[in-house]
Amino acid sequence: MNMKKIRNLTLAAGLCYLAGLAPAVHAQQKPNIIFIYADDLGYGDISCYGMKKIHTPNIDKLAKQGVRFTNGYATSATCTPSRYGILTGRYPWRQQNTGIAPGDASLIIPTDHKTLPGMLQDAGYHTAVIGKWHLGIGAPGTTIDWNADLKPGPLEVGFNYAYIMPATLDRVPCVFVENHRVVNLDQNDPITVSYKHKVGTDPTGKENPEKLRMRTDPNQGHNQTIVDSISRIGWMSGGNSARWKDENIAGIITQKAIDFIGQNKTTPFFIYFASGDMHVPRYPNSQFRGKSGMGLRGDAILQLDWTVGQITHALDSLGLTKNTMIVFSSDNGPVLNDGYLDQAVELVGSHKPAGPLRGGKYSSFEAGARVPLIVKWPAGIPKAAVSNTLIGQIDFYASLAKLTGQPIADGDAPDSYDMLQQLLGKSKVDRPYLITQGGPLSIIEGDYKYITPSKGPKVATDVNIELGNHPSAQLYNIKKDVFEKENLAEKEPARVKAMAEKLSAVKAAAGSR
Missing domain, CATH: 3.40.720.10 (Alkaline Phosphatase, subunit A)
Known part of the structure; x- marks a missing residue:
């Protein structure tokens, strides 16, 4: 029509x-x-x-009249x-x-x-x-x-x-x-x-x-x-x-x-x-x-x-x-x-569809699942x-x-x-944790994100996107390091262990509110 x-x-x-x-x-x-x-639609596409x-x-206009979330997944x-x-x-x-x-x-x-x-x-x-x-x-x-x-x-x-x-x-x-x-x-x-x-x-x-x-x-x-x-x-x-x-x-x-x-x-x-x-x-x-x-x-x-x-x-x-x-x-x-x-690809120019985030569709990095989220009422x-x-x-x-x-x-x-x-914009209390799925599962808790080890390719060459696969654990402070540049896993083994155990426990459970 x-x-x-x-x-x-x-x-x-x-x-x-x-x-x-x-x-x-x-x-x-x-x-x-x-x-x-x-x-x-990427995080940086609007x-x-x-x-x-x-x-x-x-x-x-929805954002100007509602709540725009920067950490919505x-x-x-x-x-x-x-x-x-x-x-x-x-x-x-x-x-x-x-x-x-x-x-x-x-x-x-x-x-x-x-x-x-x-x-x-x-x-x-x-x-x-x-x-x-x-x-x-x-x-x-x-x-x-x-x-x-x-x-x-x-x-x-x-x-x-x-x-x-x-x-x-x-x-x-x-x-x-x-x-x-x-x-x-x-x-x-x-x-x-x-x-x-x-x-x-x-x-x-x-x-x-x-x-x-x-x-x-x-x-x-x-x-x-x-x-x-x-x-x-x-x-x-x-x-x-x-x-x-x-x-x-x-x-x-x-x-x-x-x-x-x-x-x-x-x-x-x-x-x-x-x-x-x-x-x-x-x-x-x-x-x-x-x-x-x-x-x-x-x-x-x-x-x-x-x-x-x-x-x-x-x-x-x-x-x-x-x-x-x-x-x-x-x-x-x-x-x-x-x-x-x-x-x-040829006409994207200086635009970054994922905004400040790393990865994209198919990826365990932030650009895979962190997306625009706006609520207006x-x-x-x-x-x-x-x-x-x-x-x-x-x-x-x-x-x-x-x-x-x-x-x-x-x-x-x-x-x-x-x-x-x-x-409704009346509370800023975070969700206790959130699990996202690229290839391997990731868990976000507070300022940190843990990505489980995986053996897949690092880059999907057909789409030119980093997938986030790595044979060892990855840990990022996504509040300070939103692009996930510095893997903190070796510096903070206790946090890696705790978050890996949390992810395993959630996977084993049926889920709870």
């Missing part, structure tokens, strides 16, 4: 809904909650965290496990098969435990997931039939409504799924997907590079079925009427979020809005292409900022701004070349603040349970801490 049309629809929706809204808003006490979850080359005014340095952690309140490494999911993965989130959206359903919320899912669909051990009902999926783990890209942007099938069905699917053109062998006769990037709008890195394998002139990981045939156009993804999912807001304006709602903008393949709408001066990755950051502006404008138009909590964050740190040669956060409190995305489960008065059953959200007062 054209971005200009979406903007006009947003304005029209606001005018239509606003007239009869005021009594319902005043009657509602629980805040609406919107998570805006960016993909591969203006309020230090970006100088381009401006992100709509995201910056995803659970992991890659996408699938971080998404698992935020929705379950459970460290993803506690469960098998929570690594980066293939496009035909079965549902990773267990259906026998309450999730964050499920807990909010119990509190009377209407819940929606819109955008990138990448947490699997279907029962374990079964093969997905993309032409039938797709379940279990988001609706079976706490969402009332789903409009998703089922995997991620560089993996087939490149279709939207609404609730249990592929959108716009022609049953006479059924979808077949395989990650083991070629299916159908669609051209592939490997066989037909002349059909591509952007070249792929020959070392990274994004050379299978071509969809929208871009080759992907995996093979797909059929479903031609259902296939997305990459430049329209942001506009479509933004409009779906605005529609859900309008439809649920008189009751509390929760939206988990997962943008795919910075994830490869990057091909933002023509409204943004060429505008950043930093190539398609920079253009995608501008598009993400536009999305934030559209959502906040819709809230303003509907009179919902004051009692809506907006959480903005990212699933992991940045990566430039991640399979497609789109000039992200005018009714609950009357004064803007910057907080250096140690906090994790995994803590939203327990914190929002406290906010909405919901109990947490034994076994649910075992690793989530109630950090509500910190989220």
